Amino acid sequence: MSTVDLSELEIQRRESLQKLRDLGIEPYPAALFPVDTKSKEIKGNYEEGKTVVIAGRLMRNKIQGKAGFGQLQDSEGKIQVYFNRDEICPGEDKSLYNDVIKKLIDLGDFIGIKGELFKTQVGEISVRVKEFTLLSKALKPLPLPKTDAEGKVHDAFTNPELRYRQRYADLVVNPHVKEVFIKRTKLFNAMRQFFNDKGYFEVETPILQPIAGGAAARPFMTHHNALDVPLYMRIANELYLKRLIVGGFEGVYEFSKNFRNEGMDRTHNPEFTAMEIYVAYKDYNWMMDGTTKATFGEHEVDFKAPYKRVTMRQSIIDFTGFDIQGKSEKELADWCKANGIDVDDTMGRGKLIDEIFGEKCEGNYIQPTYITDYPKEMSPLCKVHRDDPTLTERFELMVCGKEIANAYSELNDPIDQRERFEEQLKLAERGDDEASQFIDHDFLRALEYGMPPTSGLGIGIDRLVMFLTNNPSIQEVLFFPQMKPEVFGKKGPELTDSEKVILDILSKEGTMDLNVLKTEAGLSNKQWDKGIKGLGKHGLTKVTKTDDALLVELVG
RNA sequence: GAUCUGGUAGCUCAGUUGGUAGAGCAUCUCCCUUUUAAGGAGAGGGUCCAGGGUUCGAGCCCCUGCCAGAUCACCA
Numbered sequence: 001m002s003t004v005d006l007s008e009l010e011i012q013r014r015e016s017l018q019k020l021r022d023l024g025i026e027p028y029p030a031a032l033f034p035v036d037t038k039s040k041e042i043k044g045n046y047e048e049g050k051t052v053v054i055a056g057r058l059m060r061n062k063i064q065g066k067a068g069f070g071q072l073q074d075s076e077g078k079i080q081v082y083f084n085r086d087e088i089c090p091g092e093d094k095s096l097y098n099d100v101i102k103k104l105i106d107l108g109d110f111i112g113i114k115g116e117l118f119k120t121q122v123g124e125i126s127v128r129v130k131e132f133t134l135l136s137k138a139l140k141p142l143p144l145p146k147t148d149a150e151g152k153v154h155d156a157f158t159n160p161e162l163r164y165r166q167r168y169a170d171l172v173v174n175p176h177v178k179e180v181f182i183k184r185t186k187l188f189n190a191m192r193q194f195f196n197d198k199g200y201f202e203v204e205t206p207i208l209q210p211i212a213g214g215a216a217a218r219p220f221m222t223h224h225n226a227l228d229v230p231l232y233m234r235i236a237n238e239l240y241l242k243r244l245i246v247g248g249f250e251g252v253y254e255f256s257k258n259f260r261n262e263g264m265d266r267t268h269n270p271e272f273t274a275m276e277i278y279v280a281y282k283d284y285n286w287m288m289d290g291t292t293k294a295t296f297g298e299h300e301v302d303f304k305a306p307y308k309r310v311t312m313r314q315s316i317i318d319f320t321g322f323d324i325q326g327k328s329e330k331e332l333a334d335w336c337k338a339n340g341i342d343v344d345d346t347m348g349r350g351k352l353i354d355e356i357f358g359e360k361c362e363g364n365y366i367q368p369t370y371i372t373d374y375p376k377e378m379s380p381l382c383k384v385h386r387d388d389p390t391l392t393e394r395f396e397l398m399v400c401g402k403e404i405a406n407a408y409s410e411l412n413d414p415i416d417q418r419e420r421f422e423e424q425l426k427l428a429e430r431g432d433d434e435a436s437q438f439i440d441h442d443f444l445r446a447l448e449y450g451m452p453p454t455s456g457l458g459i460g461i462d463r464l465v466m467f468l469t470n471n472p473s474i475q476e477v478l479f480f481p482q483m484k485p486e487v488f489g490k491k492g493p494e495l496t497d498s499e500k501v502i503l504d505i506l507s508k509e510g511t512m513d514l515n516v517l518k519t520e521a522g523l524s525n526k527q528w529d530k531g532i533k534g535l536g537k538h539g540l541t542k543v544t545k546t547d548d549a550l551l552v553e554l555v556g
Numbered sequence: 557g558a559u560c561u562g563g564u565a566g567c568u569c570a571g572u573u574g575g576u577a578g579a580g581c582a583u584c585u586c587c588c589u590u591u592u593a594a595g596g597a598g599a600g601g602g603u604c605c606a607g608g609g610u611u612c613g614a615g616c617c618c619c620u621g622c623c624a625g626a627u628c629a630c631c632a
Contacts, residue, residue, distance in 0.1 A: 148592095162567090
């Protein structure tokens with residue numbers, strides 16, 4: 001990047017950087033800095049006169065003559081630091097204070113401080129600086145929101161595009177954003193703790209899969225050069241965890257980054273995190289009892305378990321008065337048409353019911369609610385219901401109109417499983433692009449060796465975090481949400497057409513009268529104006545004024 | 557994919573019928589030794605997202621494109 005592309009503020013900071021080097025101060029020192037305290041500890045265990053060594057970004061630097069107050073931000077918060085010229089520079093040479101601290105240090109620079117704790121006249125806990133070390137210079141100014149006495153934020157850094165693309169800056173200046181991610185990690189830790197205490201085993205399974213199974217979604221495809229085979233990024237890890245249950249583990253779980261090549265919106269990101277757990281010798285009722293504790297038990301969430309439980313059949317009756325029990329595909333399709341739901345020939349019975357539920361019921365479940373007993377056709381990996389062969393032993397946990405968790409009594413009958421896969425294949429051939437197009441024969445082989453009765457649960461972690469942190473957008477709970485790539489260096493040295501035309505004419509003559517050049521160029525007023533100004537900015541031409549004319553001169 | 561809204565200084569935002577591009581904070585200079593978003597005085601800082609068009613003249617009007625957000629569609 002040339003200095004031409006830099007803003008005034010960035011140029012100033014680069015100049016400060018050079019001046020620091022000229023003073024013998026390395027702006028990016030290699031040696032460790034012996035930090036021994038953080039801001040939070042200072043405030044929590046205040047000891048008058050205690051010597052501390054702290055480090056962080058300087059986020060405020062209010063100079064008042066021969067003293068000044070700064071604010072140092074570390075990972076846990078902010079602490080005020082007090083610079084006093086004659087304490088920092090006891091001798092004749094006051095340059096460390098007058099030049100370095102007052103002028104060459106900028107907001108955002110990392111500095112290290114050794115000093116003593118004291119309270120100011122207004123009672124704010126502060127560090128009286130004894131020694132000062134520059135740890136890293138910031139060449140780009142951070143956004144600078146300010147918080148007033150009432151906690152109201154002024155000039156907040158709110159532009160979502162800038163915040164997501166430059167999350168590092170967002171995290172520095174928006175403490176509430178950092179909080180969301182701390183909560184996210186605490187949720188992971190709490191769930192791990194909960195499962196580990198119960199003796200379940202955390203595992204890792206393949207992300208690159210020869211068949212993207214376990215869910216219905218369009219996968220990202222890639223290719224392995226050495227084997228010369230196509231591979232898919234996983235859309236789910238379900239089938240691999242079940243293989244481990246076959247192998248003898250009785251409780252396995254995995255936090256699984258899944259990838260789906262579909263649309264993006266405020267609840268969908270191409271990569272997202274699911275937590276899947278499978279426990280042998282259990283059923284979906286057991287899982288329902290445990291889910292509340294597993295997800296919310298460790299957190300201060302205003303939930304009262306047990307949540308309401310509604311069968312899918314009852315849910316549809318509740319919101320439409322229509323009973324899907326025993327209805328044929330045609331009867332369901334006719335009802336949909338009569339009630340304003342778009343249907344087409346590719347839709348089987350399961351899909352039709354799913355449409356009715358999605359259209360008329362789903363959005364109404366704001367409070368946590370278990371929807372149970374899904375139709376067989378829409379749950380190809382789930383065991384048939386013990387009381388009704390047209391249903392499956394499945395539940396989903398709905399919160400705020402969105403699915404948070406999905407659980408089964410897992411299908412472990414290999415013959416039934418093969419038939420379900422074949423049904424999916426038929427639906428796919430019929431045009432249902434959500435139905436699975438491949439049969440995972442290896443998975444069927446595993447089931448043939450025998451899988452114990454098992455209950456499985458999947459939780460959409462991102463949506464759960466959204467819910468727990470009260471965020472309406474998935475982008476707010478992912479550090480780096482997917483964005484269209486930013487174009488850097490677009491404004492290259494290339495000339496516009498107008499500039500080229502003018503330059504061509506001028507290059508033959510070297511120097512020309514401006515009006516002659518304009519006439520010869522034959523450009524519209526606007527194009528002429530843009531072209532000649534552009535060339536001047538590129539430093540290619542120079543306009544000089546004589547007594548009676550303007551002369552354009554080719555430079556370089 | 558559709559519709560709507562937006563893109564102006566480092567950040568947050570104004571910008572009048574279309575007539576010399578503004579404010580606050582930040583920055584720079586000077587003064588100030590216990591300040592609390594904001595002490596005083598002065599100064600600098602712009603490819604108004606990009607490209608076309610209309611016009612004597614466009615940040616503003618028209619067209620095309622790019623990026624983002626929201627709503628909808630899609631997504632077990």
